[in-house]
Amino acid sequence: MELVIGQTQRSVLAYAYSRSHGFLRDCHMLRKLSVFRLAAFHSTAGLNNLADRRNGPLTLSSLGFKFEDDSRESAKKETVGEIQSVKSGLKLSLTKAKPVKSLLKDGSMKKAVEIDGAPFASKIFSELDLSPLLIDRLQEVGLTVPTDVQCAAIPTISQNRDVVIQSYTGSGKTLAYLLPILSEIGPLRKSNEEDHADKKPGIEAVIVAPSRELGMQIVREVEKLLGPADKKLVQQLVGGANPSRQEEALKKNKPVIVVGTPGRIAEISATGKLHTHGCRFLVLDEVDQLLSFNFREDMHRIIGHVGRRKGSQPSGMLGPLGRRSERQTIMVSATVPFSVVRAARSWGQDPLLVRAKSVAPLDSISVPRPVSFDHSSDTTSTASSVTQGAADSLPPALKHYYCVTKGQHKVDTLRRCVHALDAKSVIAFMNHTKQLKDVVFKLEARGIKAAELHGDLGKLARSTTLKKFKNGELRILVTNELSARGLDVSECDLVVNLELPTDAIHYAHRAGRAGRLGRKGNVVSVCEQPEAFVVKKLQRQLGVSIQLCEFTEGKLIICKEEEAEKAVKTLG
Known part of the structure; x- marks a missing residue:
């Protein structure tokens, strides 16, 4: 009986020796290539599984093997991790590993x-x-x-x-x-x-x-x-x-x-x-x-x-x-x-x-990687990426509102908005260049000094318009995405979206024209009833409150949620 047990133990040790010998040789070579961690992990898993199957702990010490010198072991501990022998098997600790970039x-x-x-x-x-x-x-x-x-x-x-x-x-x-x-x-x-x-x-x-x-x-x-x-x-x-x-x-x-x-x-x-x-x-x-x-x-x-x-x-x-x-x-x-x-x-x-x-x-930092192979995955990833950055790009002192009206009444809503908030310097955004001139014409017909700014204008015309706006000669600057980035008018106190931006990033850059350097400012989005859901989507992505409002008797009136739903249905 003792002979059989002895033979079994020798077989186990011989098998373990062959596996661990290959493991040590690989570790020695891979340590020189600075990828010791991966090889050690997989080889360790193999030894642990063998120990579990034979109902006994199996470590390098139990097999009689030691590292060649202590200095190499200490260097390995500093750059890769700390190897410890425990009762349940060989355990690789990587908690003290330094980042590779360092x-x-x-x-x-x-x-x-x-x-x-x-x-x-x-x-x-x-x-x-x-x-x-x-x-x-x-x-x-x-x-x-x-x-x-x-x-x-x-x-x-x-x-x-x-x-x-x-x-x-x-x-x-x-x-x-x-x-x-x-x-x-x-x-x-x-x-x-x-x-x-x-x-x-x-x-x-x-x-x-x-x-x-x-x-x-x-x-x-x-x-x-x-x-x-x-x-x-x-x-x-x-x-x-x-x-x-x-x-x-x-x-x-x-x-x-x-x-x-x-x-x-x-x-x-x-x-x-x-x-x-x-x-x-x-x-x-x-x-x-x-x-x-x-x-x-x-x-x-x-x-x-x-x-x-x-x-x-x-x-x-x-x-x-x-x-x-x-x-x-x-x-x-x-x-x-x-x-x-x-x-x-x-x-x-x-x-x-x-x-x-x-x-x-x-x-x-963790930034979602865009996925282009699957349309649904790409949409989800893009939305996550937008949410990640857009909220941080909004000036903290801004207040956000939206009002629902019909398309033919948007310019009149803009006029009432400017008077209700007593805004002195206003930037109104639209998505298409062709409509800018018509908006400027309607504003000037109502006694408000306004001008258009877009990429089709010459350099001199653009410079002149910007200079007049900054000097206060113009009250409203009607523009497109051209001015959503880089336009620095510190006195701008109101941004109006006559047409909704395409996503949260564009909303954030438009809104950033007001409330610069800690100043207070307002952002008002004017939309039609079918577009109201877009505002709710922007609100979720940006993590800010965009309140429904209306302009009555020269004042801005905040609507409650139930009133908001009723107003949207009425206009529909």
């Missing part, structure tokens, strides 16, 4: 800790380690208190990190990236004559915007900070202007900052008259729009040339070669869908997501 770039974890301690509650710009000359200039133009997103972004960018800045429209994102850049380049930079003594003058920052209006707005912000004497150091390269004159200005003024639209920047770059290989900063403002198909070829060239030294290999649009150690990439958007995350990972190095009062690795 092993790929020296000091990345240290930088993350430093950024976590950034002064998110700074009350003055001088606490953000900006250039003294720049701080003095900020005081001259009346800027003293940084916004929340500026408090988070400025110190992060100053540490030479690639970032994605996400914050609601009108929260000060433009200055959030302009200030740390101007602290390093141009006449307002920090005084460091040794670093700049041998440096040849050239373009050091390229800022890309999806529209002419946004590009020109950024140029005005830079010019305001540089002052009249140095404003020639920023050059706009936007469509709609004479490219030859822009090329002449580049040669004559020798700017350090270029701001433009993708098409014009790529066009002049292709002629060899825009030298950006030695550029230090690449800023992609409203990056979610720059990723659209219309800009794909132009962005391909910009990404491949800006910040690329001579002799370095050109990059693909979204390939891993798009990462450039020579430049610092800054992306800005009110929303961060999956397309932005993918582009940031490809074009930047270990990018960080910067929000108001928070800085975190981009890989730490």
Whole structure:
């Protein structure tokens, strides 16, 4: 009997030896390839199953095997995990494993800790380690208190990190990236004559915007900070202007900052008259729009040339070669869908997501990946992605309303809305350009100064209209999606959707024209009875209350839920 038991034990040990010997050999090889974790997991599962079947614990110690040296074991514990032998079998503990990205770039974890301690509650710009000359200039133009997103972004960018800045429209994102850049380049930079003594003058920052209006707005912000004497150091390269004159200005003024639209920047770059290989900063403002198909070829060239030294290999649009150690990439958007995350990972190095009062690795956020194979799945994923970003892009001080009326009464409803809310500066949105002129005609017939703004107008006409609106000469600006992004009119206190936006993202960007920089504002959507369900859908996606209202005797009256249902049925 004892002989039979002994033979059985020897058979078990022989079988276990053969399995564990293969396991150890594989572990030894895979540990050198930094993928030990996966092999250990599967092999461990095999040993544990064998131990369970034979009703006895089976460990490396019980088989008489030990690691070759203690130093290798301690190194393995530090980078992969901690292996422990327990009664139930071999258990692999990975709770102390470090993130892979922290092993790929020296000091990345240290930088993350430093950024976590950034002064998110700074009350003055001088606490953000900006250039003294720049701080003095900020005081001259009346800027003293940084916004929340500026408090988070400025110190992060100053540490030479690639970032994605996400914050609601009108929260000060433009200055959030302009200030740390101007602290390093141009006449307002920090005084460091040794670093700049041998440096040849050239373009050091390229800022890309999806529209002419946004590009020109950024140029005005830079010019305001540089002052009249140095404003020639920023050059706009936007469509709609004479490219030859822009090329002449580049040669004559020798700017350090270029701001433009993708098409014009790529066009002049292709002629060899825009030298950006030695550029230090690449800023992609409203990056979610720059990723659209219309800009794909132009962005391909910009990404491949800006910040690329001579002799370095050109990059693909979204390939891993798009990462450039020579430049610092800054992306800005009110929303961060999956397309932005993918582009940031490809074009930047270990990018960080910067929000108001928070800085975190981009890989730490969860963004739904769009699915294109199944229509229903794609719809669900897209809706999740929209919900994820749109709510964060809404200014917090806005109030949201909607009213139901017939199509032929919409302009009259707009007039009564403006008077009831005593709005001084109003932007009314529509979806189609052809209807803008008719709305303006009806408003002017009722004694309200209004004008249209759309892409078919010339550059001079658009500039003139915007100037009149900002100066208060126009009360209502009637426009389409052109002005939903980049139009900065701080005095705008009312946004009216004469036609409902197509989704929550467009609603958020339209609404962001009012309530900028913490000011109060209202958003009123005017819809017909069959469109009421769209408002309810937007309300769920955005997570905000959009109250039904009506305008009676010059006042805004909030309707109760039961009254709302009754009003909708009556109009139907």
